[in-house]
Amino acid sequence: MVAELGHFALIVAFVIAAVQATVPLVGAHRGDDNWIAVARPAALTQFLMAAVAFFALMWCFVHSDFSVYAVYNSSHSLKPLVYKIAGVWGNHEGSLLLWILILSGFGAAVAAFGNNLPPALKARVLSVQGMIGVGFLAFILFTSNPFARVFPAPEEGMGLNPLLQDFGLAIHPPFLYLGYVGFSMAFSFAVAALIEGRVDPAWARWVRPWTLAAWCFLTVGITLGSWWAYYELGWGGFWFWDPVENASFMPWLAGTALLHSAIVVERRDTLKAWTILLAILTFSLSLLGTFIVRSGVLTSVHAFATDPARGLFILAFLVAVIGGSLALFAVRAPALKPGGLFAPVSREGALVLNNLLLATACATVLLGTLYPLFLDALTGDKVSVGPPFFQATFVPIMLPLLGAMVVGPMLPWKRADLGPALERLRFTFIAAGFAGLVVYALVSGTSLTAAGGIALATWIILGGMTPLAQRVFRRGAGGADRLRALPRSAVGMSLAHAGIGVVVLGLTALLTWQTEKDQVLRVGQSMDVAGYTLTLRSVGPHPGANYIASRAVFDVAKGGAVIKTALPEKRAYVDSTQVTTEAAIEPTLFGDLYVVLGDADGTGGYAIRAYFKPFVHLLWLGAALMVLGGVVSLSDRRHRVGAPAKSRTPGAAVAAPPARAAT
Amino acid sequence: MTRKRQRLILVLSGLAALGLATGLTLYALRDNLVFFYSPTQVVQHEVPVENRNIRIGGLVADGSVQRPAANTIHFAITDMVNTVNVTYTGLVPNLFKEGQGVVAEGRLGPDGTFLASQVLAKHDETYMPKEVIDALKASGQWKGN
Numbered sequence: 190m191v192a193e194l195g196h197f198a199l200i201v202a203f204v205i206a207a208v209q210a211t212v213p214l215v216g217a218h219r220g221d222d223n224w225i226a227v228a229r230p231a232a233l234t235q236f237l238m239a240a241v242a243f244f245a246l247m248w249c250f251v252h253s254d255f256s257v258y259a260v261y262n263s264s265h266s267l268k269p270l271v272y273k274i275a276g277v278w279g280n281h282e283g284s285l286l287l288w289i290l291i292l293s294g295f296g297a298a299v300a301a302f303g304n305n306l307p308p309a310l311k312a313r314v315l316s317v318q319g320m321i322g323v324g325f326l327a328f329i330l331f332t333s334n335p336f337a338r339v340f341p342a343p344e345e346g347m348g349l350n351p352l353l354q355d356f357g358l359a360i361h362p363p364f365l366y367l368g369y370v371g372f373s374m375a376f377s378f379a380v381a382a383l384i385e386g387r388v389d390p391a392w393a394r395w396v397r398p399w400t401l402a403a404w405c406f407l408t409v410g411i412t413l414g415s416w417w418a419y420y421e422l423g424w425g426g427f428w429f430w431d432p433v434e435n436a437s438f439m440p441w442l443a444g445t446a447l448l449h450s451a452i453v454v455e456r457r458d459t460l461k462a463w464t465i466l467l468a469i470l471t472f473s474l475s476l477l478g479t480f481i482v483r484s485g486v487l488t489s490v491h492a493f494a495t496d497p498a499r500g501l502f503i504l505a506f507l508v509a510v511i512g513g514s515l516a517l518f519a520v521r522a523p524a525l526k527p528g529g530l531f532a533p534v535s536r537e538g539a540l541v542l543n544n545l546l547l548a549t550a551c552a553t554v555l556l557g558t559l560y561p562l563f564l565d566a567l568t569g570d571k572v573s574v575g576p577p578f579f580q581a582t583f584v585p586i587m588l589p590l591l592g593a594m595v596v597g598p599m600l601p602w603k604r605a606d607l608g609p610a611l612e613r614l615r616f617t618f619i620a621a622g623f624a625g626l627v628v629y630a631l632v633s634g635t636s637l638t639a640a641g642g643i644a645l646a647t648w649i650i651l652g653g654m655t656p657l658a659q660r661v662f663r664r665g666a667g668g669a670d671r672l673r674a675l676p677r678s679a680v681g682m683s684l685a686h687a688g689i690g691v692v693v694l695g696l697t698a699l700l701t702w703q704t705e706k707d708q709v710l711r712v713g714q715s716m717d718v719a720g721y722t723l724t725l726r727s728v729g730p731h732p733g734a735n736y737i738a739s740r741a742v743f744d745v746a747k748g749g750a751v752i753k754t755a756l757p758e759k760r761a762y763v764d765s766t767q768v769t770t771e772a773a774i775e776p777t778l779f780g781d782l783y784v785v786l787g788d789a790d791g792t793g794g795y796a797i798r799a800y801f802k803p804f805v806h807l808l809w810l811g812a813a814l815m816v817l818g819g820v821v822s823l824s825d826r827r828h829r830v831g832a833p834a835k836s837r838t839p840g841a842a843v844a845a846p847p848a849r850a851a852t
Numbered sequence: 853m854t855r856k857r858q859r860l861i862l863v864l865s866g867l868a869a870l871g872l873a874t875g876l877t878l879y880a881l882r883d884n885l886v887f888f889y890s891p892t893q894v895v896q897h898e899v900p901v902e903n904r905n906i907r908i909g910g911l912v913a914d915g916s917v918q919r920p921a922a923n924t925i926h927f928a929i930t931d932m933v934n935t936v937n938v939t940y941t942g943l944v945p946n947l948f949k950e951g952q953g954v955v956a957e958g959r960l961g962p963d964g965t966f967l968a969s970q971v972l973a974k975h976d977e978t979y980m981p982k983e984v985i986d987a988l989k990a991s992g993q994w995k996g997n
Binding site: 423527530531533541542545546548549552553556557560570571572573574575577578581582585586707708709759767768769770785787788790791794796798 | 854855858861862865866869870872873876877879880881883884885886887888889907919921923941942943944946947986
């Protein structure tokens with residue numbers, strides 16, 4: 190019964206979305222207030238219906254109703270409750286339902302909180318959201334009904350892929366989707382603005398918080414995925430340039446560019462057409478990501494099902510959304526009023542450089558991801574494009590961006606001289622060079638590249654903080670007051686930029702000083718890695734909730750004294766023939782000791798792989814700083830949804846103009 | 853600064869970025885593509901003899917897995933028509949099993965043995981790499997749809 194209720198709610202949501210997609214749009218065109226007023230209740234009801242459907246499916250999962258195919262296919266009665274719930278989006282149909290829930294949730298948020306949006310703009314935005322909703326609801330209802338029944342009902346479910354039974358991964362898809370779908374807001378605002386033929390700073394003030402929120406969610410989602418790969422896959426890697434990783438990374442790059450270009454629209458009323466185009470492209474890349482991940486066209490973990498009808502539907506939807514919005518752009522964009530002028534060296538110029546490089550980097554990732562598809566279609570050759578390709582293209586494009594991201598926020602708007610900005614950065618520059626040299630001189634095994642990486646990271650971290658520091662520590666008293674008075678968006682930018690620097694630092698350390706060792710050990714034997722001695726004490730069975738592990742016990746010694754016990758496992762799940770590797774990860778101040786238990790050779794020996802991963806925690810810390818920066822920036826009153834635009838008087842802007850959030 | 857001049861600068865810098873990306877991409881594509889072959893293609897000498905990394909994929913042949921040491925493994929990749937012997941040192945993925953789909957990356961040795969530097973099996977037991985399906989289809993041994 191619950192499943193039928195959910196199915197019915199989905200059908201109602203579909204009908205409401207169709208109304209929401211058309212009536213307010215026509216109303217806005219005719220100036221009919223009654224028709225415009227339909228948008229709000231429609232968006233709220235659509236969300237309510239999607240929520241009913243979602244929780245109905247969750248009920249089926251929690252109660253292990255195996256007569257529902259999706260439950261049968263990806264759940265098991267013995268699974269812990271949290272993974273029964275996570276199982277809702279651990280399959281194609283349910284993950285689509287989650288997508289729809291979030292999509293309608295964003296629409297409802299605009300409907301509920303967008304009270305001081307111009308009514309016509311709001312109606313158009315909600316209509317565009319409705320159109321996207323119609324597409325996805327049609328997709329789920331006609332090709333992937335999550336409530337489809339199996340008859341006769343099976344006794345037991347097939348179980349969820351054990352690799353996915355992990356808390357980090359359980360919450361990874363919701364965050365990723367909040368990011369992907371969050372960019373639909375920027376898209377809807379962009380299309381609405383094109384329909385109205387008007388883009389102004391007020392528009393950008395509306396778009397920025399949504400984009401920033403989506404960006405934060407996407408950053409969390411990508412980081413969770415990367416973290417999961419690091420500790421769950423047992424290979425010690427955190428980023429593989431796998432097509433599905435790229436699929437989430439491309440909207441992130443485009444979204445980052447969009448955040449920055451929206452600042453220019455907001456502050457200077459220029460770069461309008463480009464910003465609209467970026468908003469369209471960012472969401473298109475989100476859709477493309479969904480298509481790549483879910484359709485099975487590319488070999489990937491995330492490909493649930495390879496039903497050609499689904500692939501075709503998504504492809505058609507993709508063509509309609511991207512083609513339609515770009516066509517609208519081509520017709521309407523030339524009519525947008527050109528904005529203020531600026532010199533190449535200026536804050537605007539720096540943000541343009543940011544956008545150019547991010548867009549170019551995104552394009553190379555896109556090409557590398559889709560190239561195997563094109564080549565297969567054109568010549569039948571099967572190739573894979575691996576990490577070396579991306580290191581050779583992506584990295585050289587990002588390097589100038591990383592160097593320049595410190596200088597940009599130092600430049601005034603409109604017209605600037607590089608001289609004074611660099612002058613104010615001279616201590617940062619000296620400190621960065623010094624850091625690189627010290628590490629090069631003192632730490633053995635440091636290459637010139639690594640020293641460069643350290644210097645770059647120091648440059649970004651200190652440089653991110655410099656504008657704040659220079660405002661707080663100006664001559665005269667009242668530093669503490671000035672600290673409090675700093676605009677939150679400026680603090681947010683500094684945190685997020687510093688976060689990038691921390692990631693660069695972590696990457697440099699990891700790539701330079703990582704050690705890896707493969708050895709066969711018998712009980713009682715030892716191996717050395719990075720100054721630690723691992724002694725295998727025993728290997729034995731260890732039962733868990735729904736698995737039986739074979740667990741090895743290692744004494745970890747440093748300088749002759751045992752300091753830790755490492756317990757790597759291999760788990761065999763009862764509801765699956767699949768085995769998973771649970772690496773033992775022992776965090777230390779300078780990095781993680783990472784021990785993997787391999788196969789037995791049948792004569793008492795075990796293959797053991799041990800790594801030392803120096804400063805790997807900086808990667809997660811850096812990502813956390815970026816998100817924190819985004820959140821702090823969001824809390825700025827100018828970003829608060831609906832907050833009236835209050836012009837800040839640039840008080841005592843001597844050399845430093847108020848730095849704006851550029852997260 | 854006139855509007856025309858600003859547009860010119862923007863367009864030129866856009867073209868420069870595009871040129872940079874194109875150059876890097878072409879350069880990277882020249883060396884970093886890894887081509888995929890089926891065991892039949894390897895046996896029929898359709899694989900170029902240059903000393904570069906390739907991938908071969910198929911099923912792990914039944915009864916072929918031998919472990920001379922705990923971290924060395926010999927096995928054979930088959931498309932049910934032809935078979936290529938593979939040697940690999942290191943930990944194989946958890947889903948590596950006889951009869952399962954597998955993709956190995958590495959170089960073809962002079963004696964026809966494939967020296968793998970990496971063995972990939974996918975994360976899901978019911979999932980078969982698309983390349984493997986295509987290889988099996990090409991050899992006429994695919995039993996599915």
